[in-house]
Amino acid sequence: MSQTIGVLSIQGAFEKHRIAFEKLGLKVLYVRSIAELEKIDKLVIPGGESTAMVTILKKHDLWFPLKKFCSEKPVFGTCAGAILLAKKTHGLEKFGVDNSFSVMDIEVKRNSYGRQLDSFKTFLDIKINNNSKKIESIFIRAPSIMDVDSAKVEILASFKKEPVFVRQGNKLAVTFHPELTDDLSIHQYFADI
Amino acid sequence: MEKSAWETKVGLAEMLKGGVIMDVVTPEHAKIAEQAGAVAVMALERVPADIRKEGGVARMSDPKLIKQIMETVSIPVMAKVRIGHFVEAQILQHLGIDFIDESEVLTPADDENHIYKFDFKVPFVCGCCNLGEALRRIGEGAAMIRTKGEAGTGNIVEAVRQFRTVTREIKRIQALEKSELMSAAKLLQAPFHLVEYVHQNGKLPVPNFSAGGIATPADAALMMQLGAETVFVGSGIFKSGNPQKRAEAIVSAATYFNDPDMLARVSEDLGEPMTGIEIDKLLDNQKLANRGW
Numbered sequence: 001m002s003q004t005i006g007v008l009s010i011q012g013a014f015e016k017h018r019i020a021f022e023k024l025g026l027k028v029l030y031v032r033s034i035a036e037l038e039k040i041d042k043l044v045i046p047g048g049e050s051t052a053m054v055t056i057l058k059k060h061d062l063w064f065p066l067k068k069f070c071s072e073k074p075v076f077g078t079c080a081g082a083i084l085l086a087k088k089t090h091g092l093e094k095f096g097v098d099n100s101f102s103v104m105d106i107e108v109k110r111n112s113y114g115r116q117l118d119s120f121k122t123f124l125d126i127k128i129n130n131n132s133k134k135i136e137s138i139f140i141r142a143p144s145i146m147d148v149d150s151a152k153v154e155i156l157a158s159f160k161k162e163p164v165f166v167r168q169g170n171k172l173a174v175t176f177h178p179e180l181t182d183d184l185s186i187h188q189y190f191a192d193i
Numbered sequence: 194m195e196k197s198a199w200e201t202k203v204g205l206a207e208m209l210k211g212g213v214i215m216d217v218v219t220p221e222h223a224k225i226a227e228q229a230g231a232v233a234v235m236a237l238e239r240v241p242a243d244i245r246k247e248g249g250v251a252r253m254s255d256p257k258l259i260k261q262i263m264e265t266v267s268i269p270v271m272a273k274v275r276i277g278h279f280v281e282a283q284i285l286q287h288l289g290i291d292f293i294d295e296s297e298v299l300t301p302a303d304d305e306n307h308i309y310k311f312d313f314k315v316p317f318v319c320g321c322c323n324l325g326e327a328l329r330r331i332g333e334g335a336a337m338i339r340t341k342g343e344a345g346t347g348n349i350v351e352a353v354r355q356f357r358t359v360t361r362e363i364k365r366i367q368a369l370e371k372s373e374l375m376s377a378a379k380l381l382q383a384p385f386h387l388v389e390y391v392h393q394n395g396k397l398p399v400p401n402f403s404a405g406g407i408a409t410p411a412d413a414a415l416m417m418q419l420g421a422e423t424v425f426v427g428s429g430i431f432k433s434g435n436p437q438k439r440a441e442a443i444v445s446a447a448t449y450f451n452d453p454d455m456l457a458r459v460s461e462d463l464g465e466p467m468t469g470i471e472i473d474k475l476l477d478n479q480k481l482a483n484r485g486w
Contacts, residue, residue, distance in 0.1 A: 010448050011211040011232060015422075032448060048208050048232065049268050055230035056448055059441070060455075079208070091267060116269060116291035117314055119201035122194040140204045141269065141291075180204050 006031040006040030012048020016179035020187045042074040045081030070101040074170040076190040082173035104168045105149035112144035126157040135183045137176040202316035202336035206400040216427040220265040229440035233269040236262040241345030242428035251299040253281040277303025286315045297484035298344045310334030322355045324362035325381035332384040341482040342405015347469035349406045366391045410446030417450035434464030
C-alpha cells in the first residue's frame, strides 16, 4: 500500500523534507489544514521557529487535531519538531502548560547550544536497524535532549554523550537536520516505520 | 565539529522559510513581533519610513538597543549594516547577532564594494533588483537574498517588479545552451559558476526572500505566490494603526498565502495601514533600491 507522508508546512524547512521523501519515491503532501491532515498516513514536523509554529497552530485551531494525530500515528520531528513531540520542554513556557504535543518521553531544551554563531556541523554515528553508519549532521540553533525515559526511548545517535536522535514506538525525534544533507537514511527509516 | 560552516549559514535561512521577519525599533516591538509569530526580528533605530522622512546619514543601530532586543526575544535577531561597512559588521558579529543585513536602507559606506562576507562567521542577507546583483552578492558570501523593493514606501510595486525580474532571468538562464552561459554571465555581470548553478537548478543557491513595501496580508501573500520564500516587513507593521493585529494577520498570510478564504478573514478590520508613497513621486536620489553595485 502506498503511503502519503504529510509535512507540516506552517513555517520552516518543509520544502527540504518534501524533496528528501520525493527522492525516495514517496508521495508527499504539505499540511496546513485539518482537511490535509486527514489525507496523510505519517507526519513530519520540520525545523523552524517553535514559537512561531505554536502561535500559528493555536490561532488556527490546528493544535488539538495535530496533538491527536501525533498520539496515534507515526511522526518524525526535526529540531523545532523534536521540541513539539517532547513531554517536557524548556523555552516555551510562555504558552502555558500545553506547549507541546507530549507524545515522547523526552525532555528537550530550546536553543540549547546558544545562538547562530554556535550552530555547527559534525559527523555522527547513527544506529539504524542494528547497522551503524556515519553521517554528516547540521545543528542550527539546535535544541538538546536533556533526558529520556530509558525504559521507553531508544537512543539512535548521541553527540557529546547527549542523545540527538531517538525513537519511541512509531515516533522519531532528531535535534539536527537530516533534510539539509544528501544522506536519506533517516528519511528512509521513517518511511519504513 | 565545525562552527559557522556555509551549511549552517544557509541552514538558518532555510529555517526562516514561510515566515515573517519584522522590523522593530524597541524591545516592546520585538515582544509584540514574537508574540504575533514572527520567525525573526530586525533590530534597528528607525524604520525605513522614518529614515526616508528624517533624512541624514543612516547608520548601524546603537549596540545597546540591539543587545536589549536580543535579550528580550528568543527568536533570531538580525541587524543592518551600511553597504561596505565591514567594521559595523565586525561589531554586530561580536554582539552575537544571528544574521546581518547589508542594507541599502542605510546610507552606503562604500560606493564601489560590498562586504566580503565569507570573512564572517555570521550569515548575511543582501538585497537585489535583478539576477546579476543577486549572484554578485552570493559570490561575496551572502547566505540569503531578498528583493530590495522600495523600503519605507508601503508600496509593493518595486518588490513585485524586482521579484518578477529575478524569476524571469532565472528561467531564461535555464533555457540557454551551456555554450551560451559565459556570454550570459558577462551580460549579467555575475560569477560564472553561479550562472552555471542557476542553469542546472533553476533557482538561486540560497533562499530567496522578499522585502520592501509590504504593508498588508495581501501584499505578503502576493510575494509568496510570486515565489518569495519568506517576507520581511519593515515599516508596514509598526507604522500602522494596530501593529499587533496587523503583525498576526501578515504571519497568517505568509503561511496561508494560497488560501483566499483565510486571507479574506485575516485582512478584516485591521485599522489604518501605513500611508504609502507613489514611487514616481520619488526623485532618483530618493530611491533606496538604486544603492548596491
